[in-house]
Amino acid sequence: MARTFFGTDGIRGRANGIITPDLALRVGMAAGLVFQRGDHRHRVVIGKDTRLSGYMIENALVAGFTAVGMDVLLLGPMPTPAVAMLTRSMRADLGVMISASHNPYDDNGIKLFGPDAYKLSDELESRIEELICGDMTGMLAQPANMGRAKRIESVHARYIEFAKRTLPRNQSFDGLRVVLDCAHGAAYRVAPEALWELGCEVVTIGDQPDGFNINREVGSTAPEALMAKVREVRADIGIALDGDADRVLIVDEKGHLVDGDQLMAVVAESFHEDGRLARNGIVATVMSNLGLERHLGGLGLSLDRTPVGDRYVLEHMRTHGFNVGGEQSGHLILSDYSTTGDGLVAALQVLAVVQRRQRPASEVCHRFEPLPQVLRNVRYKSGRPLEDDGVLKAIAAAELKLNSHGRLLIRPSGTEPVIRVMGEGDNRDLVEAVVNGVVEAVGLAAA
Template identity: 80%
Template sequence: MARKYFGTDGIRGRANGVITPELALKVGQAAGLVFQRGDHRHRVVIGKDTRLSGYMIETALVAGFTSVGMDVLLLGPVPTPAVAMLTRSMRADIGVMISASHNAFEDNGIKLFGPDGFKLNDTIEHEIEELIDAELHTKLAGSADLGRAKRIESVHARYIEFAKRTLPRHVTLDGLRVVVDCANGAAYRVAPETLWELGAEVIAIGTEPDGFNINRDVGSTAPAALVAKVRERRADIGIALDGDADRVLIVDEKGHVVDGDQLMAVVARSWQEDERLTQPGLVATIMSNLGLERFLGGLGLTLARTAVGDRYVLEHMREHGYNLGGEQSGHIIMSDYTTTGDGLVAALQLLSVVQRQGRPVSEVCHCFDPLPQILKNVRYRAGEPLSQDSVVSAIAQARARLGNGGRLVIRPSGTEPVIRVMAEGDDRGLVNEVVDEVVEAVTKVAA
């Protein structure tokens, strides 16, 4: 079914453009009504990252939820996985994260979690969308039944303890020098404190949010600052989170960037050795490198692929009983611990392997040589560029040229007006050529 408001990861767009106070108010009312099940006092937890527009959206959401009789627990700036965890821990009916993840500060978004801490499925999102566009005056709470709002002060300590408990008690980070880049985002307090409490020597960057600098030249989408700091301080490892800390990239002691595919490979091999995998393999998206698939095959493990988006990875994991999955971009889902991607927890799992093996991060994280993979984005204004005959023809010709020696993936972004063109294969020159040909065809019709 076509969706009007929800994309692959909640509702996202320009603050005061797509994401207006009016929309946030209606989302609060609609989601509140959908999740008012049973005769108990209903509650919602709301967290946010560090964007300036978070204040505006938070206030509008509070008005929406309280107007339909839901109590609101305000968490302040916390990672997305903390919201998912606290939704369950605090027995809330729904959880909300105000964030546009890795996007610039001008954007914002609304992510919703059910009472089980999982992101909503398409059916529930459709139900909310219908209510957003409906007339709700008759469904509002009476004057005596309005909800209340309360700010929760112990959030950071709760999440830090949760993250630490994902490691065995005997595992410490003593002797490790760690640079952590918090992207001036939601984890600017909790990530450095967690690593320090576990014994690491911590150098923190991206920890001075001002409402405008989230993800600006820092974080997992801009790792150059972390690479430079790791080399400058001769650190053992660099950890880069994104704006809402649900994804992570690693920089090894040599200053080389390690993506989510390599991290999943490390964890999969470790968990296989410890007999912790609930299925003989893991779940990733169509964007994960073919090198990961070949590496897992060498271990007797499989790679199940899904559409792009951690929600689709998680849905496949839940349906088929996997406890490990993720995306090349660094969304790593470990369902033994979390119900969504958690950058800090994923980093801790990697660090536990590093400590146990006593080897440098560059060795631990080099599981396979990735195939040459090229990804280019084409921005478009409107319409459906991929349905144009010239683009369809260019895509078919590109796939024919790659044959069985590579893959071509073309898809519209679920969070912005961009067509993503990705190809990979054993022949880098051929991969470059087919990507450029498809990009040229899309560009001509996307203006």
């Protein structure tokens, strides 16, 4: 059946628009039914970020899961990777994260993890959707078999200890002044404490969530506040998480932003030097800068590319045996430690390299010169502009002009009627001209 609710990262939409109490209730019932395997007492862990609508969705999910006989362990505000880790650690049958990641507060979402702590397959999501759209009345648990709900208080310490154990036992960050931006999100408690326990002098911003301010002018999607704070307090480095802390960006001591491509290069080189880099390469999406690919190639390392989305990166990593992957946006997946992107764990790996090399973050984190990259979005009303003869000719002409000096990427958005045109190459003027030519052709076809 066609997927009605699940996108590339769970179910997401406006609270009390797409994400209603009724939908959350039905998701809890359906997922609970799908994951009741065997005759043991089944349980699910539920975490959330700091959005006001999280209370509503959490309670509706609890009602759904308990109605079909699953016990519920409530974690409260916790990062998405912490929920994944605790799902496996607590031997749960299912994990749920209530979050819309980097979106504003009036959106929310439901992400599901299996007992192996990985996001669900398309097949499992389709089975859950089929139940959501059907009649589950006859599948409810008998009164004596209904589930219970319990709030777990020790989870913050467990996740902090897990994050710290991704570093060598004797690792210390004594002497490092770090500005940490928690995006008023899910990591506002655990991330500052973890850095403090490791010896950092921590200056924290974005750590006062009020239900409405998640990602608002803070976090990895709005790093300007962090850049200013790093310069103000003369910090050694800045760390920007997003609302559910599964992505991270870095700001160096000069206040300059370091994106996910540079961070992947830092981690890949460090792992390679230590003999820990699997397959002598990493996985990134088609959006990662060509400069990263060339830099890795100069080190004898490969870069495998996937479609946009950390889900596709992880699938490729699992299938082909890579242990480092990520996106330019800051999703870094280090599969030796996590089954999903983990902003805190990735930040700790970068801090370890900075501390070990005893060089400024601006030197350590600037691994290559990115090629000029131009991205344009063209909105259309209907039809298939990319199949138009004029557009196809413009694309062919653009690729011929770039030849081996760059690349062109044209793709429809998966969430809105937009064609994304991205070009990059050694010559910015040439890239601008090539992209503008394609954009003009798409615009004519879409008119």
